[in-house]
Amino acid sequence: MTKISGQSHSTDKAIDKIPHHVAIIMDGNGRWAQQKGKLRTFGHKAGVDAVRASVTLARKVGIESLTLFAFSSENWQRPKEEVGVLMQLFSLVLRSEVKKLNQNDIRLKVIGDISAFDIKLQEKIKKAEALTARNKSLTLNIAANYGGRWDIIDATRRIAHKVEQKQLSLNDIDEELFNQHVSTGDLPELDLLIRTGGDHRVSNFLLWQCAYAEFYFTDVLWPDFNEEVFNLAIADFAIRQRRFGLTGEQIMKQEDNDNNNENVIC
């Protein structure tokens, strides 16, 4: 039996209900630090432990992809010192964690316009991605200088280029093709989007990918996020009925059919 925050499921059913792809808007670092009378950057540093805890849990429960929003395309507008600390932190964490990620069979991927970063940081990112490229237990996808609108425009530009080069025709453009060209094209559909920090908005995160994701908002500030809070979100996801435009009755019928087919196979 697998236990998710107080609920027990048979292993098969639990695996069924584990989201394949979870994304997190890691918000609330600044307020967490300010509540303690510290500088905002203290909160960013403390947030690294919550990143470790969520990666560990994601791997443990069998989530295939975890996408973390680390720095948005709008975050450049913050005070220069804060942006500087965030860049430094990104670089430090890459240096200290990549080996561990690799040992744990975790693939690291970075999405966003990394061309805006310092060249050394860009090289570090590429090296880490190459080192971990074949790992299978979890894809840890870091969104850095990422914007959902950028992602859509970038995909559009790459598709347009292929049309221009006559590698694609206009009629080839459909949802599936577009999905292959956004930054998460090699990852499973987004199932669950979590936002910490109490605000109920998407802040230009995975706009294309959110289409049928379940949303989970918590007031917990990111540095306080831990396995327990993550488990609550996963357990909440497990009891939701995802309808994808159908009626609740249609979904229940589908589930009955699936269960019957499973029994026949057994």
Ligand code: IPE
């Ligand atoms: C999220 O925490 C981290 C980044 C955006 C880099 P914030 O820094 O936005 O913290 P609050 O929302 O101001 O508390």
Ligand code: IPE
């Ligand atoms: C979203 O948080 C970006 C990240 C968590 C990296 P923000 O703090 O930047 O979002 P807003 O400004 O509250 O919408």
Ligand code: MG
């Ligand atoms: Mg914020």
